[in-house]
Amino acid sequence: MTRPFYGLTIVLAAILLLLLGWWNLFAWSVIPIQAQDVWLSLTHFDSQSISHRIVQDLRLPRLLTAMFVGACLATAGTIMQGLTRNPLAAPSVLGINAGAALGMALVSTLPILYGALSTSLAAMIGGGVAWLLVMLLGNSWRIGGNEHGRLVLAGVAISALCAALTKAVVIMEEDQAAGVLTWLTGSLADARWQTWQHYWPFALAGLFGALLLTPSLNLLQLGEEHARNLGANLLRSKLFGSFLVLLLVGTTISAVGSIGFIGLIVPHMARLLVGQDFRIFLPVAMLLGATLVTLADTLSRAISYPMETPAGAILALIGAPFFIYLVRKRTL
């Protein structure tokens, strides 16, 4: 794939993202908002106008969060697929989402842990423990011991275990359960400026870190032996990559809940568009992820208008058939 085509893809994806974002600001609003109101509220903000206030206080933080969520999850999926060299790897498949949700459920319901940790830290720790277990059980730390099917099955079993524990915790501590259930469905409807402020610094740091990791991901694709011979420090890349994944997924989940399948689909789409070089397709994946989540968020208001459908449910509906397609295509 040649460089000019890569530039064109980036520009087109960015334009698409901006258009969809603009559409997201006014489409399917319960209180009707005109397209020009969006523009006016940004340039000549009028605090008396309801539609201006909706755009400024509700829609804008929601849109920004949606874009970052997409970029972060797509990046996390790309890193995981690079590290494990497994086309099926993604945060939701390998148990990180379920582990993070369990961590948050424990922190926000158990009296002993209540307030001891921030929820995003709890999400990171939960996701980290889950991933560590999946990698150990799937034989993925050992050199040359990389078995694709086993890794995925380990991830599925860990997910089932974490989901069952989360449900048990939620049922036993009914009082705080409502909040936990909202996270579990993964919706952007509650994203406000406050969410955004807690979210963007970590997300941005994770995204930049991922760009630094791309050369070692490229080396890893040659196989671990070759990468080692070419001077790559495998352990350091794996640890740094794992840390980035946990940072990206943990902060995302604590902001908007567990949104699945973005990390699985988007890297494949990006690879299809611009080829295998991580330095090139990671930025494309970020843009595509942002676009997809923005689109899903717009649809989440449209599908059962005037009620909202969580964006996570829509993405799962798109993602699960894709997962089956991948399983069938690859020879495992």
Next chain:
Amino acid sequence: MTAQRFFPIAVITLLLLALANLMFGAVSLSVEEVWKGLYASSENHFTIYEYRLPRIFLAILVGAGLALSGALVQGVIRNPLASPDVLGVGHGAGLAAVCYMTFFSEASTRWLPEVALAGGILAALVLWYLCGARSSAIKLAITGVALAALWASCIDFLMLTKPLEINNALLWLTGSLWGRGWAQLQALLPWFVLIPLALGLSKYLNLLDLGDDSAISLGARPQHLRLLALAIAVALTAACVSICGPIGFLGLVAPHLTRKLVGGRHQPLLPATMLTGACLLLAADLAARTLDPPIELPAGILTAIIGAPYFLWLLLRMK
């Protein structure tokens, strides 16, 4: 442990667990009170007769049914990771039931088991179509898991977009024995005519273990046999799921555990598996009711908490 020693021990365990289930719960009763409660004059009659007794019978039947279908599937596919719920049958049945409750909300729940049954069979057919007869163990399991994820996301989607019609479905989908009574027991019982049929197959299932060629030369017809055994397994699972909701991992754990205890011959294995499954579900339901009374955990959660680590252990040992 040999089969001769397994059966008495398992039956005694089952009876003790059943007694414990009658005694403990939100209100604890003594053995004497339980005995008196069986008669209409006692103050505990309602608790015992209308609430705990049908629930015990349901736990025994559902546990036995799920375990038996797990043993059948593992015997036919010769895949230690296979079980009806790992293959997406439970979720398929769940999706069909949720669709039925959503789109025909005024129709009677009388037909729910049949609808769930159709959904389970359909899910099994889709898996069969996607994988074909000769897939590797891990590929079959992953495709099944992916299909289960698809059905699960469809269920979530329906429940989130049609929240008003769906309260029934939510109650039902937690995989619990809560609130089930004699009526559900009656709906489930007819399906258990399949059990003698399954036990009758055990001789032929042993032949399948020798490999297809040997089985054919010994007079069995492997393709027909597979289809029949799978159909029985799917029907039993779907019937159980339609009553209790998806109770995960029971169909995986019970046959494995039993195979360790009584060996791989299907004649003792199948009935022994049913006993193990019934004991496991009774124990899970007992724990679900007594861990934190008066709140009840769904039994399906407890079976998953026990079953998922067991699945991981199997995965670790698999070459």
